[in-house]
């Protein structure tokens with residue numbers, strides 16, 4: 440399975456690195472890489488959903504050998520085209536199931552999945568499988584890191600299931616939620632200069648921190664840290680996102 444025409448095909452890959460979002464700001468990337476390099480602790484890192492190398496390339500420049508898994512040839516072609524991109528190994532496939540050969544390089548001291556990408560797995564089974572797959576790639580003592588938003592259900596008005604998150608004269612975007620199944624879809628609507636409309640929709644499955652902890656336990660991992668973000672401020676009831684670190688015990692539980 441690949442993603443040639445899917446949610447991260449050519450149309451998205453072409454503009455991905457031009458985003459003005461906070462994730463693309465140098466200070467955010469610096470903090471992200473600071474934490475990941477510290478957790479890699481001299482070992483190798485595996486990025487699930489490596490994309491265009493937004494995080495993998497600066498991490499590799501810190502001296503951490505990085506390997507990536509991704510479904511999208513369009514996204515990973517952008518990584519390849521950047522300085523240093525050729526040196527990063529990429530396995531094309533689903534990060535919930537794809538195995539990276541560790542016979543030569545050994546298992547990883549760090550696996551990470553950032554920028555809400557766990558939610559691209561749209562079933563609970565696939566998210567559970569992803570934790571198992573990450574854990575299997577880790578050496579004892581290794582860590583699995585996820586950065587993901589806290590579900591925004593407090594923003595849903597009573598009796599409705601829609602949360603707008605971007606509005607403008609010719610563009611608007613909103614999320615529809617099914618609070619029974621935890622399925623959600625982001626819809627991006629654009630009015631083109633000729634007055635016509637374009638709609639792109641991306642499905643995801645929102646997931647709670649406690650549910651992720653249970654997935655980690657099923658995979659034999661245990662929670663080591665949870666922060667409000669890459670700044671490592673404490674996670675609180677008002678946190679909009681979290682960076683969580685689960686550890687593979689040195690001795691089997």
Ligand SMILES: C[S@@+](CC[C@H](N)C(=O)[O-])C[C@H]1O[C@@H](n2cnc3c(N)ncnc32)[C@H](O)[C@@H]1O
Nearest residue numbers: 447488489490493509510511514533534554559
């Ligand atoms: C939001 S982008 C993040 C890219 C990169 N990690 C970053 O932080 O900029 C999500 C990436 O995950 C990939 N992806 C989504 N679901 C995937 C899956 N099930 N298996 C492998 N890759 C997946 C997409 O192709 C895309 O490159």
